[in-house]
Amino acid sequence: MSQVRATVRLQLHAGFTLRDVAAQLDYYASLGVSHLYLSPIASAVPGSTHGYDVVDPARVNPEIGGEEALRELSTRARGHGLGLVLDIVPNHMAAHPLNDRWWDVLRLGRRSAHAHWFDIDWRALLSAGKVVLPVLDRPLAEALDEGLLRLQPGPDGNPELLHYETRLPLQPGSWPATDVEGWCARLNAEASVQDPEWSALLAAQAWLPVWWRHGDDRLNYRRFFTITSLVALQVQQPDVFAAVHELPLRLVREGVLDGLRVDHVDGLADPAAYLQRLRVELDAAGEGRQRPLLWVEKILAPGERLPDDWQCDGTTGYDFMDEVSGWLHDENGLQPLTRHWQELACRSGDFLREERQARREVLRLGLRSEFEALLTLLLCVDARETVCGQRIGGPLLQRALEAMLVHFPVYRTYATASQISDEDVRCWQQVLDTACRGEPPEVCAAAATIVRWVIDGPVSDRNGAIRAMLRRRLQQLSAPLNAKAVEDCAFYRHGVLVSRNEVGSRPDEFALTTDQFHERMQLRAARHPQALLATATHDHKRGEDARARLAVVSERPAWWQRQVRSFDRKANLLDLPVPPAEVRLVLWQGLVGSWPLDGAEPDWADFAGRIAAWQVKSVREAGLRSSWTHPDEDFEKQLQQFIEAALLSLEGRPLRKALEAAAEAIAPAGARNSLVQAALRMTVPGIPDLYQGGEGWDLSLVDPDNRRPVDYAQRRQWLSDQRPWLELLKQWQDGAVKARLVRELLQLRSERPALFAQGDYQPLACNRPVPMLAFSRGLGGERLIVAAARFTRRTPVTAGATLAAAHWRDARMQVPPGRYRNVLTGAALEVDDTPQRLRTLFDNSPLAIFSTW
Numbered sequence: 137m138s139q140v141r142a143t144v145r146l147q148l149h150a151g152f153t154l155r156d157v158a159a160q161l162d163y164y165a166s167l168g169v170s171h172l173y174l175s176p177i178a179s180a181v182p183g184s185t186h187g188y189d190v191v192d193p194a195r196v197n198p199e200i201g202g203e204e205a206l207r208e209l210s211t212r213a214r215g216h217g218l219g220l221v222l223d224i225v226p227n228h229m230a231a232h233p234l235n236d237r238w239w240d241v242l243r244l245g246r247r248s249a250h251a252h253w254f255d256i257d258w259r260a261l262l263s264a265g266k267v268v269l270p271v272l273d274r275p276l277a278e279a280l281d282e283g284l285l286r287l288q289p290g291p292d293g294n295p296e297l298l299h300y301e302t303r304l305p306l307q308p309g310s311w312p313a314t315d316v317e318g319w320c321a322r323l324n325a326e327a328s329v330q331d332p333e334w335s336a337l338l339a340a341q342a343w344l345p346v347w348w349r350h351g352d353d354r355l356n357y358r359r360f361f362t363i364t365s366l367v368a369l370q371v372q373q374p375d376v377f378a379a380v381h382e383l384p385l386r387l388v389r390e391g392v393l394d395g396l397r398v399d400h401v402d403g404l405a406d407p408a409a410y411l412q413r414l415r416v417e418l419d420a421a422g423e424g425r426q427r428p429l430l431w432v433e434k435i436l437a438p439g440e441r442l443p444d445d446w447q448c449d450g451t452t453g454y455d456f457m458d459e460v461s462g463w464l465h466d467e468n469g470l471q472p473l474t475r476h477w478q479e480l481a482c483r484s485g486d487f488l489r490e491e492r493q494a495r496r497e498v499l500r501l502g503l504r505s506e507f508e509a510l511l512t513l514l515l516c517v518d519a520r521e522t523v524c525g526q527r528i529g530g531p532l533l534q535r536a537l538e539a540m541l542v543h544f545p546v547y548r549t550y551a552t553a554s555q556i557s558d559e560d561v562r563c564w565q566q567v568l569d570t571a572c573r574g575e576p577p578e579v580c581a582a583a584a585t586i587v588r589w590v591i592d593g594p595v596s597d598r599n600g601a602i603r604a605m606l607r608r609r610l611q612q613l614s615a616p617l618n619a620k621a622v623e624d625c626a627f628y629r630h631g632v633l634v635s636r637n638e639v640g641s642r643p644d645e646f647a648l649t650t651d652q653f654h655e656r657m658q659l660r661a662a663r664h665p666q667a668l669l670a671t672a673t674h675d676h677k678r679g680e681d682a683r684a685r686l687a688v689v690s691e692r693p694a695w696w697q698r699q700v701r702s703f704d705r706k707a708n709l710l711d712l713p714v715p716p717a718e719v720r721l722v723l724w725q726g727l728v729g730s731w732p733l734d735g736a737e738p739d740w741a742d743f744a745g746r747i748a749a750w751q752v753k754s755v756r757e758a759g760l761r762s763s764w765t766h767p768d769e770d771f772e773k774q775l776q777q778f779i780e781a782a783l784l785s786l787e788g789r790p791l792r793k794a795l796e797a798a799a800e801a802i803a804p805a806g807a808r809n810s811l812v813q814a815a816l817r818m819t820v821p822g823i824p825d826l827y828q829g830g831e832g833w834d835l836s837l838v839d840p841d842n843r844r845p846v847d848y849a850q851r852r853q854w855l856s857d858q859r860p861w862l863e864l865l866k867q868w869q870d871g872a873v874k875a876r877l878v879r880e881l882l883q884l885r886s887e888r889p890a891l892f893a894q895g896d897y898q899p900l901a902c903n904r905p906v907p908m909l910a911f912s913r914g915l916g917g918e919r920l921i922v923a924a925a926r927f928t929r930r931t932p933v934t935a936g937a938t939l940a941a942a943h944w945r946d947a948r949m950q951v952p953p954g955r956y957r958n959v960l961t962g963a964a965l966e967v968d969d970t971p972q973r974l975r976t977l978f979d980n981s982p983l984a985i986f987s988t989w
Contacts (some may be wrong), residue, residue: 168882245342335599450667454640
């Protein structure tokens with residue numbers, strides 16, 4: 137097992153299998169990564185493009201090649217000096233017929249040996265002790281009367297209920313022992329809600345089918361966010377943990393895998409206990425080799441840190457993605473851009489306000505069943521803890537609970553049945569303080585009582601079990617609420633500058649100062665020096681280079697306002713309805729941020745299709761003009777027609793020219809931002825994680841657009857490109873300059889692994905304020921100097937991605953003495969105690985990176 141120096145995330149599916157990965161091993165070895173970081177490999181729903189809809193956690197998905205292909209990949213990867221790390225899914229499985237455990241629960245109900253696998257509330261109101269399945273396209277009576285529920289023998293000969301593609305098993309003994317086909321045919325012919333045999337048959341089942349529109353109100357199993365096709369696991373159960381982790385732990389034990397990434401750790405009942413067990417078993421599996429690394433997918437709120445008792449090596453890198461992006465944004469642009477959004481979109485421009493409104497809506501709609509279940513639990517606690525005449529009651533508890541969840545500042549807290557940390561107590565007190573502002577006294581009093589029930593502990597009295605469950609349910613609701621309300625709703629309603637609307641970020645935390653960035657990196661070096669450093673993921677809202685380009689708008693708010701007026705005027709020339717302002721302003725940003733400028737003639741029809749698909753998803757996520765549950769097909773069709781006319785028609789030519797000119801005006805500065813972003817990811821404390829294809833420009837949109845095929849032929853050509861660094865900067869459009877930067881820094885990490893793994897992090901200062909940051913990393917006699925420019929918009933566009941010497945205003949920086957080599961140009965540098973001129977160090981580049989030699 138080799139030391140993990142850098143990873144590359146690869147998305148596996150039937151169109152890009154383990155054998156397809158094997159065909160690129162020589163490329164990735166030449167690029168300089170140490171490990172391939174694979175998306176989930178367990179058997180998933182047929183046709184899955186992501187692998188998170190697992191049906192069998194113990195079997196490698198045959199669609200990606202199966203275990204044989206995985207072992208072949210591992211063997212060949214070792215031959216290239218590469219290892220494998222794996223994304224695992226302990227939080228949920230697919231609610232699908234191929235999931236044998238789920239099928240068994242649907243067949244037998246609570247009597248199933250696997251009933252404890254899934255988080256099902258068998259006592260939920262209106263569930264009749266069954267699994268409520270929101271799978272019908274209309275009410276049950278209509279579906280039955282209209283012949284849309286059919287019986288037929290299944291693959292095992294036992295009868296099943298069919299509704300379009302949905303299959304449901306029947307309870308043993310609920311059908312005749314002989315002539316199953318005849319019985320099915322007879323009941324199909326007599327299908328009616330009034331038929332007593334049909335009524336008796338449905339009543340005998342362990343499931344209750346309901347209209348899908350009732351699902352958010354009636355559902356009685358916990359799911360992944362609001363996705364009813366993904367049922368939550370109770371991985372805290374020992375046998376469930378063992379079954380879910382049998383495959384990855386065996387593969388680590390056998391030397392096939394070198395580390396694990398845990399998906400959505402906040403969905404688990406007790407992340408600390410889970411990680412403690414996994415760490416022990418992972419270490420045992422890897423005994424005698426390099427200790428396997430263990431990362432968690434965790435979104436950290438501003439100021440939040442991973443709990444000290446989590447046995448892991450850090451996060452998967454969303455926090456770094458936020459930090460580096462924040463540093464590239466100009467705080468001075470926030471107010472004018474906010475005013476512009478307020479004036480045109482007629483929305484508040486206050487992200488916190490948008491977030492809280494979205495939280496209310498998600499609680500009342502998408503997560504309604506989870507909220508109602510929690511309220512029922514609160515009523516039980518109220519009945520047990522309070523004298524009858526002093527009980528709070530349902531209406532007041534509901535108002536108080538909603539107020540607290542609307543104001544929750546983090547994904548969740550981590551209290552268990554036996555303990556709650558001081559940090560969690562402070563969080564709940566903060567929730568109480570903020571939730572009660574503006575609320576009447578009775579709601580505040582009820583909220584204070586709920587908080588007391590949560591934080592008073594340890595929970596060991598006669599009501600301990602129910603209060604422990606209250607802690608768990610609250611925490612497992614606040615996490616999906618945050619994700620759905622913030623990332624999947626408010627981000628799409630708040631269009632001040634969408635480059636800050638990214639997973640792991642907050643638009644109201646608009647920018648980061650250089651000192652703040654240095655503080656975060658020093659803290660990272662001290663706490664989690666092996667955490668992943670990401671700038672793009674399979675879940676990002678827009679590609680890393682689209683964000684970097686749009687960051688330039690924060691430097692040029694007045695210019696952007698002029699561009700928007702120009703776009704709007706030219707849009708009005710089209711003989712089509714123009715999208716409303718709040719949609720249009722986000723569309724303009726999306727177009728300018730992702731506008732192709734690589735020098736080749738774009739496939740405009742493909743680009744228009746991608747933009748239209750992204751825009752429809754955006755308006756549905758926002759839930760203002762359309763939504764996933766109530767799509768406005770006429771509005772969406774008009775939107776698509778407008779985009780196609782703007783990008784493809786002759787009448788749209790003036791608008792296209794204006795969009796292209798705007799993109800070209802900021803793209804060179806955006807390219808410099810991109811190079812700086814990539815360089816920092818490669819050089820600060822931590823392990824850089826590339827996202828597939830991100831060696832070149834990544835102007836992708838939200839998934840599934842960010843999971844398109846990678847052009848490996850082009851990337852292989854970049855490896856052999858011999859153009860000098862400055863020439864690549866001048867001809868930045870084709871992406872070769874970014875590929876060169878990535879390769880050179882990965883090769884340096886390969887040559888100096890100890891320096892990057894253990895070297896200190898020391899900020900370097902200049903003799904006068906200039907827009908840049910610089911630091912050194914040292915270990916023994918080895919040293920790395922990194923300096924990076926920001927706010928470079930004043931350099932003429934004709935200079936490409938080079939940086940004008942005027943940017944530095946004759947500033948100087950003290951560099952530790954030594955003999956250095958410029959990593960990007962090869963130039964030698966002798967440094968004594970004399971401060972170095974920045975224009976000399978940077979030499980017309982946005983980056984100055986030197987290593988001792």
